[in-house]
Amino acid sequence: MSIIDLDNNLGFMEHVESECEFYFNLNISPVSHQSKSAAAKERKRELQASIRDVLKSINFYIVGDITFHLQWNLHEHKRIETDGAADIDNILKPIIDGFTGFDALLIDDNQIDDVQAQWAHYYDYHNDKFTVTITYEPGQLIPKDSLFLLQLEQNIYMPIKIHSDKESREAELEKVLSAYEIRKEAIESDGYDRATRRKNRMQRFFHVSRIDDDFQKGDQNEYLEQAL
Template sequence: MHARFAKYKRRSELPKVSMNINVSTDNCSFDKHYLVKESASAEMTIELEFEKIVSMQSKIQRQRDLIALIHSELKKFQWVISESVNIEITWYLDAVERQETDKVGDLDNITKPILDAFTGENGVLIDDAQIGSIHTYWLSRNDQKVDNIVKIKLSFNNDYCFNKNDLIFIQYSGAVCTPMNVNFDEHISMYGALAVIKARKKHRLTAEKLKEMGANADRYLVVSSYDMHRTRLNGFNSSTIYSLPKFRQKCLNHGFTYTALLNLRKAHEKAIKSS
């Protein structure tokens, strides 16, 4: 049985720069990272039109205008991806202009400013290190089209996404952080986060002991689609990044004490018996 994915489109313009943007999605939307639960495959496509290409050599303000334009749409997504993504970028350029002038830079030069806009709290990626593959190429555009066009298609597994509204990062092992959705008004939410961190720390401890014995199980016990270095979180407000002691203290401040944990477990056992 083939599922028919819903598609969403939105168009917006920022008057300060001569650029337009159009965003379309497949099996996801601005408020949901999935539309068909049975499928983990999702895509988003961003189409940009510029009168003048922005490259790494462009003026800082033009690069900022480009990032602001992309952020104007991507910040509307209420979730962020934590897994590896695949990106395909197609440039529709004036072939003669590209050959006869230096107005259009090399593909790597004109691609980097765009990718920078995909990360952080106003983007859809935590960090550009998540880009598992990138395919960039150019085609000669139709002469009837005045502006240059670029289409960016981002493919990802939507099982690995976090809502932005209660997203935090817990730094639990050296500089290693992991993203979590935590509601500090719910004991079960805080308990779940602490339980996951405890398990991850045990995995790392076991990996260290195996290394001491001459075996290496890091790929099984350490490598994760969720863990990332603290320096990769520059696109997020520092107030959302917690050391483990700071996170535990905040849980205590919100009433999640040892007694609260016991009550939570008792309520769970009671629910099982009555079911």
């Protein structure tokens, strides 16, 4: 377990690796996705920049499926007795976007299998904040400097770890390709209802349109030639 106090009074974060859980307690006020004014857009940029500042202390990506639980802490009077508080569903996307991308924690927001949002009374009337709890599956962390997005088909890429020696990279590649072929054969024979990725217990993959351009990606030969 590691607890990190964040710079600039942003709050703190905790990672309990044995339970596959991150907890972020952030002194940041959410902003509504529906707000379209120039000031609101700037607030969204500031919110996401603050979240990414928090994530700088994390040196790996989560590459598998996650649950995402948001709790918005704000004063009850503001929440239910005024018209100034945003709808809780509208504050989710800007926050999720802050956790997603090359300089963040997730590759893409479609890794979120289960999302929950709630609010709770907070004593400070003038300063609301939020917490985020992310849980992930075992074995789904890859160091940021070791992540490679392997091209499986024209537009399909899978996260894979760059090992320091070529023999290990060859073994990793064989394992990934074998699992993907088994899945394709199962789909051809049984259809998607019986042969989803989950039923085959294989690593999740991504459409190229969902991958930030800054991520390192390429084909099998390019993966094998990688060196740390």
